[in-house]
Amino acid sequence: MSVPLSKNEASGYRTELEQDQIKSERPAEVIAFRALSEEKGKGITMRKKEKAVGMAILAALTVMSLSACGSKNDNNPSSPGNSASASEQSSNSSGSGEKIKLRVVTITTDENRNHIMEQYIKPNVTKEFPNVDVEFEPGGGGDDMANKMKTFNSSGDMPDVFWDDAGYFTPLKSADSIMDLTPYITKDGFLDKYDVPDALKHVDGKIYSLSSGSDTYFTPVIFYHKDMFEQAGVQVPKTFDELLKAADQLKSKGMVPATTQGKGGWGPQLYLLQQMIQIGDPQAMQDLVANKTDFNNPAVKEGAARIAQLVKAGFFPDGIANLDYGPAMEMFTSKKAAMLLMFTWELPNLAKDDTVDFFPFPGASDKYDSSKFVQYWGSPLNGYAVSTKTKHPDEAVKLAEFLAMMDAKYFESTGGQVSLKTGDTAPEPGPLMKKFIDWYNPIPTKIPSLALNALDSKTSAELGSNGANLLTGEYSADQFNADMQKTWSENTWFKQ
Amino acid sequence: MNKYYSTKWSLLVFAVPALLLFTVFCVYPLLPEIWMSLHRNDGFRNLGFVGLDNFKDAFSSSSFWLAHRNTYLIVGISVLIGLPLSMMLALFMDAQTPWFRRIFKTSAMFPAILSVTVVSEMWVSFYDPNWGLFNSLLKSIGLGSWTHSWLTERRTVMPSIGLSFLWQYIGLNAMLFYAGIKTIPKNYFEAALIDGANFFKVSVKITIPLLQDIIKYVLILSTLGSMAFYSQVRVMTSGGPGDVSRTVVYQMYYTAFETSEFGKGTAIAVIFILECLLISFLIQRFVAREKLEF
Numbered sequence A: 001m002s003v004p005l006s007k008n009e010a011s012g013y014r015t016e017l018e019q020d021q022i023k024s025e026r027p028a029e030v031i032a033f034r035a036l037s038e039e040k041g042k043g044i045t046m047r048k049k050e051k052a053v054g055m056a057i058l059a060a061l062t063v064m065s066l067s068a069c070g071s072k073n074d075n076n077p078s079s080p081g082n083s084a085s086a087s088e089q090s091s092n093s094s095g096s097g098e099k100i101k102l103r104v105v106t107i108t109t110d111e112n113r114n115h116i117m118e119q120y121i122k123p124n125v126t127k128e129f130p131n132v133d134v135e136f137e138p139g140g141g142g143d144d145m146a147n148k149m150k151t152f153n154s155s156g157d158m159p160d161v162f163w164d165d166a167g168y169f170t171p172l173k174s175a176d177s178i179m180d181l182t183p184y185i186t187k188d189g190f191l192d193k194y195d196v197p198d199a200l201k202h203v204d205g206k207i208y209s210l211s212s213g214s215d216t217y218f219t220p221v222i223f224y225h226k227d228m229f230e231q232a233g234v235q236v237p238k239t240f241d242e243l244l245k246a247a248d249q250l251k252s253k254g255m256v257p258a259t260t261q262g263k264g265g266w267g268p269q270l271y272l273l274q275q276m277i278q279i280g281d282p283q284a285m286q287d288l289v290a291n292k293t294d295f296n297n298p299a300v301k302e303g304a305a306r307i308a309q310l311v312k313a314g315f316f317p318d319g320i321a322n323l324d325y326g327p328a329m330e331m332f333t334s335k336k337a338a339m340l341l342m343f344t345w346e347l348p349n350l351a352k353d354d355t356v357d358f359f360p361f362p363g364a365s366d367k368y369d370s371s372k373f374v375q376y377w378g379s380p381l382n383g384y385a386v387s388t389k390t391k392h393p394d395e396a397v398k399l400a401e402f403l404a405m406m407d408a409k410y411f412e413s414t415g416g417q418v419s420l421k422t423g424d425t426a427p428e429p430g431p432l433m434k435k436f437i438d439w440y441n442p443i444p445t446k447i448p449s450l451a452l453n454a455l456d457s458k459t460s461a462e463l464g465s466n467g468a469n470l471l472t473g474e475y476s477a478d479q480f481n482a483d484m485q486k487t488w489s490e491n492t493w494f495k496q
Numbered sequence B: 001m002n003k004y005y006s007t008k009w010s011l012l013v014f015a016v017p018a019l020l021l022f023t024v025f026c027v028y029p030l031l032p033e034i035w036m037s038l039h040r041n042d043g044f045r046n047l048g049f050v051g052l053d054n055f056k057d058a059f060s061s062s063s064f065w066l067a068h069r070n071t072y073l074i075v076g077i078s079v080l081i082g083l084p085l086s087m088m089l090a091l092f093m094d095a096q097t098p099w100f101r102r103i104f105k106t107s108a109m110f111p112a113i114l115s116v117t118v119v120s121e122m123w124v125s126f127y128d129p130n131w132g133l134f135n136s137l138l139k140s141i142g143l144g145s146w147t148h149s150w151l152t153e154r155r156t157v158m159p160s161i162g163l164s165f166l167w168q169y170i171g172l173n174a175m176l177f178y179a180g181i182k183t184i185p186k187n188y189f190e191a192a193l194i195d196g197a198n199f200f201k202v203s204v205k206i207t208i209p210l211l212q213d214i215i216k217y218v219l220i221l222s223t224l225g226s227m228a229f230y231s232q233v234r235v236m237t238s239g240g241p242g243d244v245s246r247t248v249v250y251q252m253y254y255t256a257f258e259t260s261e262f263g264k265g266t267a268i269a270v271i272f273i274l275e276c277l278l279i280s281f282l283i284q285r286f287v288a289r290e291k292l293e294f
Helices: A016-025 A028-041 A044-070 A080-095 A111-128 A142-154 A166-174 A182-187 A226-232 A240-252 A263-278 A282-289 A298-312 A325-333 A344-350 A393-413 A431-440 A457-470 A477-489 B002-006 B008-027 B030-037 B053-059 B062-094 B098-113 B116-127 B133-140 B154-181 B186-194 B199-210 B212-227 B231-236 B248-258 B262-286
Strands: A100-106 A132-138 A161-164 A220-225 A256-259 A337-343 A356-359 A373-376 A383-386 A445-448 B039-041 B046-049
Touching (some): A100 A142, A111 A132, A111 A393, A142 B248, A161 A166, A161 A393, A166 A457, A182 A393, A220 A226, A220 A263, A226 A337, A240 A256, A240 A298, A263 A337, A263 A373, A282 A298, A298 A477, A325 A337, A325 A344, A344 A356, A344 A431, A356 A431, A383 A393, B008 B030, B030 B039, B062 B098, B062 B154, B062 B248, B098 B154, B116 B154, B154 B231, B199 B212, B212 B262, B231 B248
Parallel strands (some): A100 A132, A100 A161
Antiparallel strands (some): A161 A383, A220 A337, A220 A356, B039 B046
């Protein structure tokens, strides 16, 4: 039987008359319930108490939920309480078989990284670490990765293992968030697997990151389609002027001469400025990386002017300043562009196309010889690192070693060069890789990359920003040099 | 029942959760932000108190003012072009048959429900100077000299991004206006029609004046939404080339996250919050102040 509620009842209050009427109309259980409440509380006084209790519970729940949200992830192993807990968990992991958890944030920037993750890391990580539950988190690369690390560090949520980069190493070290791996990898012998163990050391003599050592074999070159060159009657350019002429010939055949990522100034920031300076005066480039000169140096100024010259000559496609990595690669692989200015980390992928070949950046003066000077990528700080905040330092270091080894195995399998001994028999490199190794290895002077070895965050960002501007053709090389000189004078990299 | 809801405790029970959430997520974060804006901070460490230096640096930076110009250009496009167009679309929709209205509503809402990234990437491909829709179209009709590298030329980059923003939200605003039109009693329109008023007169003399509350709401939403313009810029140009397409929020992001100057970045954020509060106050104070009842 349905009983309509009066306005007062709905609000919790009712007159005695209403109560009697309702009692007479309602089923027995409703009346019994009502009677019980009345007996317990006796009317409005009880309701006030109920409300007060309700408020108290609500307040307590709110405070609890807020305190839960605001609680810090306080897993610093230096705290005695946590140390005990950490060692307890570690022993559990090996003793009782209960899995420990390790979180890894690593770079996921290109196809190579996807291959390493899908074909090497994921299939092997469970076999190698049966008692560890490894959670992988994609970190992106460049600024995305740096921003993630800043956020993790600020919120006390550092991953156990992460990809370290020279760009954000110093503040991580200052915040005591990155572990010195030297004692661990010396003790377990992993250090001995490197051809040149000293190459892993930072200037303070400690080792913070483990890599495959493949980075030092990455250098920017100019990939090209042999068939497109033939079609346009273009010979491989030996000088900068010949490069400009080749661009003209390709354009006259309706082809886009060359492509690269211009968005965010990626090209100028990572290699184009360095190459354009280097091909004119390699010593000036070495001096710039070592902070012995600046953007007032005529040879450095000429480097920026050469980029402006390339843009003016239509060497790049329209809109190069906003062209991203993927579309730039696609332009080359689909043969919309005859040349691709890119690091050799793309060589294994590009070598699958028989029409692809490469040549070093051609010289712009007698001071440069591509068989004597070359830019190399990498820094001892780039690689897998371990957080000082990890609860399981031993397992985390082992995991970092495993990840570096997987990188090495992958790059070696593609015919690439690595400095970490994998124990695998390296496959015979393909013709393009062999050509690269034969050219690159004997080069006596390998110049470190400006982007990784001389720029603080602001200088790096401004180089990218001004570099993108330079690619528009609406911003002069003089303006670029003036702006960069101002930023360079405030560069804190060498003051650390 | 009214008595129950009017007790202090009841009001408190209902108000406290919202008040707490607002305080925790909106008011509280402002305090460390203001504190950080007075310090040097690289995102990892606090490097010391610098007073108002971060604010001085922001005001003396040409990029900061360029970012303001770009932001207010987007606000202008959104408010001065977008809102009148949305209103026209709403009036047009109201005059259509139910079948057409259904189609129209779906198409109007479609861009707004798409992810900003999807829409931005689509427009990036439209703007591609080599193979994009716009340049191809211009070339095909003999206007090859009108082609541009839309997203890298200083003159065209912000209007181009603004157009994509306009396209995405013009329909949503039209829907809001249309919902407002539907709340106006029909007898007003019937009386006007009997008096011989045409569509234009009805719209100008009756519909738009009676929509002032909705107009105010959409105006605040569009203005503040445009001021917080970031995602489209991030996807379409990354603020570039150089600083050419940075908005204030992007400049704040760039300063804090890309140059690792969190103190300066938060100083820009504090300035921007004050701007938003001022603009919001001005709209509240001067737009549609009289309460309409019908």
